[in-house]
Structure formats: C-alpha cells, structure tokens
Amino acid sequence: MMIPVRCFTCGKVVGSAYEPFVERTGKGEDPVKVLDELGLDRYCCRRMIISHVDLVDELMPFD
Numbered sequence: 001m002m003i004p005v006r007c008f009t010c011g012k013v014v015g016s017a018y019e020p021f022v023e024r025t026g027k028g029e030d031p032v033k034v035l036d037e038l039g040l041d042r043y044c045c046r047r048m049i050i051s052h053v054d055l056v057d058e059l060m061p062f063d
Contacts, residue, residue, distance in 0.1 A: 002056065003015050003018040003048070003049075003052050003054075004048060007042070007044050007045045007048050008044070008048065009042075009044035009045075010042060010044055010045065012040075012042070012045050014040065014045050014048045014049060017035075017038040017039070017040055017049060018049055018052065020034075020038060021034055021035065021038060021049050031050070035049065035050075
C-alpha cells in the first residue's frame with residue numbers, strides 16, 4: 001500500500017522521505033547514511049521507511 005504520511009508513533013512527516021530513500025539505496029548507498037541525511041533520526045521513523053512493503057503494483061490487476 002502507500003507509505004503513511006506520518007510516523008505512527010511520534011507523528012513526524014515521513015512520507016516524503018520514502019522515494020529518495022528507495023532511489024538512493026537502489027544506487028547502492030548505505031541505508032543508515034541515507035536515513036541520517038533525510039533527517040530520520042528516531043528509530044520509530046526509520047521503522048516506517050524500512051519496513052514498508054510497496055504492494056500497489058501487485059494489487060492493481062485486482063482493482
């Protein structure tokens with residue numbers, strides 16, 4: 001599904017960091033360094049980005 005806009009725990013906006021995270025880690029950058037540079041310092045916010053599974057493409061044929 002879509003990435004949540006805010007962290008469930010602290011309420012910080014994390015939705016805008018997902019696309020840059022995927023692009024940069026896809027190019028081979030270290031995920032820890034990318035999350036630090038995107039300003040995601042709390043482990044709850046990091047969890048939101050790292051544990052997200054993008055299922056939109058898999059569910060679209062059933063729409």
